[in-house]
Structures are given as C-alpha cells and as structure tokens.
Amino acid sequence: MQSAISVRQLTKTYEEGATGTLALRGIDLDVSAGELLMLMGPSGSGKTTLLSIMGCILTATSGSVRVAGREVVGLREKELPAIRLEHVGFVFQGFNLFPTLTAGENVELMLDLKGISGAKAKKRAQELLEQVGLGRKYDSFPADMSGGQKQRVAIARALAGDPAIILADEPTAALDSHTGRNVMEMMSEFAHQRGRAVVIVTHDSRVLSFADRIVSIEDGMIATSGQPEAVPAGLLRNPQSQITLSLA
C-alpha cells in the first residue's frame, strides 16, 4: 500500500538561546492510505511536534518528510500552506471553530479556501454536516453546541477540503466517553471506508482499540510500534507512562 506520509531520519531542534532542544531524534515512520495510526507518549515526548511536521505546519531540522508523495523538507515556508490546503485536514483538541460563524459557515470557510463558494458551498457544507449527524445545526453558533457537536463540526470542516490525510490532536480529550467513541467511529470510517490516512495524537486509552497501529514516542524517538493488541497493558491503562518495551 502506498504511503500517504513517509518520514525518514526526521530530526527537529528547537533553538533556545545558545543551546537547542532536540525534540525529534531520527524518526522513521510510514502512514498508509486507509490506516488509522495513533501516536502516544508522555508530555514533551515529541508527538505533537511530529504531527505538526507531518501536517506541514512546522519545518523539520533535517531528514525527509513526504506528504502525498511530495518532499516537504526544504520547502520555503510560503509554499507549505498550499500543501496543507491540498492534502491535510486538521482536527484539534480545542475544536478551533470560529465562534462568530455558524456551524455551516465554519465548514463553508474551508470550502472557500478551496475555491468553492456561494450556493455550491452551502450545499456541500450541508451535506458534510449531515454526514457527521448535524444536518439540522447549520445555523447554530458554536457557543450553542455541545463539545461533541463542536468536534463533529470540526471534523466536517476538515473533510470539506477532501484531504488525503487527517491529523487529529487529542480529538476526544474534551469529550465524554460516549461522544468520544462516536468521534472515533467517524475517524475510523474515514480511514477504513474512505481510504484516508488518519493520524491521531491521544492520551485517551478508551479509544486505542480503534487504531490499526499504535506508535509510542519517548524522548523524540519511536519507542514502540505495533497493533493495539500488542500494546502492553500498562500503556493501555496509562498512556503517559514511560514504557520502552520494543514491540516485535
């Protein structure tokens, strides 16, 4: 299966004063289309940095990152938005909806960025909201919606760009278990039914069973990588624990 994202010997150093902080140390990772991959690890381990680089939000210090077949390391900063727009959809822990826009308009905004506007955008936004079960919430403002509804709007917005890759940062952290499960079911469907590569950073042990693969990162390196059933029970109970067991 072709890799939607391919990472080789990726390093990232944050410059801080005279000395730098090495956040990623030689990461190798492939994410295939149709795969749901979860990134786990303790706070500060580098998983969000990795997600940001894969999403072309952050630039790497060295190594190679191919997004939808295109090498992005070395590209100028102003070239990255176009790649994000074309290939990547984001789902954030804090939803990051525009509070002054309605649910429908939030989705329309993404369509507008893709060059779709007017009645066509409205129709498409309505369809996307229906897909996430919020067809009747088009004119609702985020402030009037529950956390789960907001996250579903965010997912609809991410899908509006029709991206090959969906990157999600703690998408269930602010949700109750039932709502979190619903959101994960949607993510799983996007990966398995629609062939998107889905990468999720999570600390939520309740959702690990949705993963096709779980990658654990510690100190900027991949500590473990394998299917959920192969993940040690300790990690499932406490995903932030420092486990360095290598999975076969």
Added chain:
Amino acid sequence: MPPLAQRNLFHDKVRLTVTLTGIVFSVVLIVVQLGLFIGFTTATSNLIDHSGADLWITSKNVPYVEQGVAFSERKLNQVRAVPGVADAQKMIAHWTQWKRHDGGQESVQVVGINVDDPLERPWNLVEGRVEDLKSPDAVILDELYKQKLGVTHRGEVFEIGGYRARVVGFTRGIRSFTTSPYVFTSFKNAQDFTGLREDQTLFILVKVAPGRNIEQVRRALLAHVTDVDVLTSAKFSHMTTFYWMFTTGAGVAVLIAAVLGLVVGFVVVAQTIYATTMDHIREYGTLKAMGAPNSYVYKVIMKQAAISAVIGYVLGMFVSVFVVHGSQKGGAAILMPTPMAVGMFFLTLLMCVGAALVSINKVTRIDPAMVFKA
C-alpha cells in the same frame, strides 16, 4: 467568503464602539482643523476674492491687502488711459477705530468703494441696499459683529475715526481674518474715517475689457503707471493668504492641529484594530493551519478596517456637519467644501487600512503550530 470580517467586527459591541469612537473622533478633529484652515484662508482674502477686479494696483511692495500704502489718486486717470482697461476704481481698506455707545473702542477695517461701480461691493446683504451707502455717513457691516460693535439695528449712529457713522445695512458671513470687522462705506467717507488725504487712495481696482489678455494689460499698466505694483487678483489673494497663514504662524498652528488629529486618530484606530486582531489571533492561526495563505487573512483584517472606516466616516461626517453648521454663527467659520468631504472619506479609509497594517504585521508572524496548544 463567509462573513468572518463582519462577524468579528460586530461580535464585540464594546470593542466596536471604541473603534468607531476613535474613528469618529479623528474624523471630526480633522474636519474641524482643516475646516478652520480653509475658513481662515478664505477669510484672509475675502476682500480680494469678492472684489470682481482682475488687477490690483498698489504702492510698491505692499505685502498684503491690510498693509496698503497711500498714493496719489491722479494715477487713476493714467490707469484708465491704458488700452484694455474696461473699468478702474479707487478703493480703501484700512484699519481705524470704532467707538461704541458705551465709550469702548474697537478696531475695524474700513472698506471704501465707489458705490456706483460694481467693483468691491459688499455681498450677501440681508438688510439694506448697497445704494444706501450713497447717503452721508452710511456704513454697512456684518451681522456677526453686531455684538462686538454694540450695534442692535439699522439707523444707529456711532463714531469711526472721530467721524459720525450711521448703520444702513447688514451682510451675512463676511468674516475678517483678524479681530477687526469689515465696515463698508463710500470712498469719501473712508477717506475721512481713516484720515487719508482727499487726493489719495490705497488701491486702484481694474477690470480688464472682455477678450483682452489680463497679463498683457498688467504689463501695459506697469509700463504706463510709475511707482506702483500691478498684481492679478489671484496673485494678491495668494500673497495675502500666505502672509496671514504662514508668516504669522496662524495657519501652521491649525495645520499642525489637523495633522495631530490624523496622528491621534491613527493611533486610536490602530490600537483598537490591533486589539481586535489579538482577540481573534487563535482563529487567524487556525486559518493559516487550514492552509489559508497570508493574503486571505490580510483580506479579513482589511475588510474589518474598511467596514470600520465607512461606518466611522458616516458617523463622523454626521457630527461634523453639525459642528460646521454651528460654527457659522461664531467668529471663526469652519468650512467643509465638497472636495474636502470626499477627500476625508479616502483619508479615513487610508487611516484605517494603515492602522490595520500594524495588525497584519503581527498576523504575518503567527506560528500556525499555536493551534495545537490547548
């Protein structure tokens, strides 16, 4: 594009009120200061601009109309003899003292004219007729200065330069730039009021014959009449305005106040637009993370600035019209000609868009990775 700019702007009513107040304040301040500048400028050269003359003949090196120096009125005949001169009349504009009924004295500028001639007649008469100036001791003044000169109605008698003066009419809106009101009277009366000898005048006003080149006639006058300057009305008007507005520093002060209005407005608007941008900085970060190019974000901010400018301009002009209208009865007129009102729109737009550039500079440096910070 979804209405992000409009919604962001109208979402926070308090912030919107502060922004609009800043713009309105700035618009009114600039209109008042520029309007005063135009009002003053107009007032300095009122006599020249309304004279109807093409050329002014003065003694040598007279810098402005209030500084006329006496010369022989016999030059009038020499002037009339020059080809191309259709009409020429003596004229006096000179300071003297007005004595009120209460014994107080006020400085006035007596304007002496040939009442039978169309040159330099008082305009905007609201009471009386110009022909009334033919009666002995008759004077016409502006209603703005009634209180200052202690005048209540026509027919009242005062003293000017020790001579009897009777008020026969009033004009409206003829302001003097100085604190000395214009008092129109016949040439003969003006000679008495100002102590000028009977054979002297301060100016000769010339109307050039239709179809004749004003500059050629001016040169011909210079060649035929000695010891005088011959100035076009436009040139003398400019000299007078320049003297009062810039040599005295009065105009500079008003202009500086107008520039300050612009600066204060810019700072207030920049600060509020910047604060609004900061309120939504995370949203702009999200936009960038979603793949929006910087230009898309700039468009949102610029649109906010442009909407603020339009609303602020409309409200500001509404207030300004009241201020301008109210000033017409005061000693200093604030004028707002149409080109200035139109220009103010573009100035307001420029101010708001310029202020938005400060915010854009900040947005340019947003790290889209901020969206991952909960």
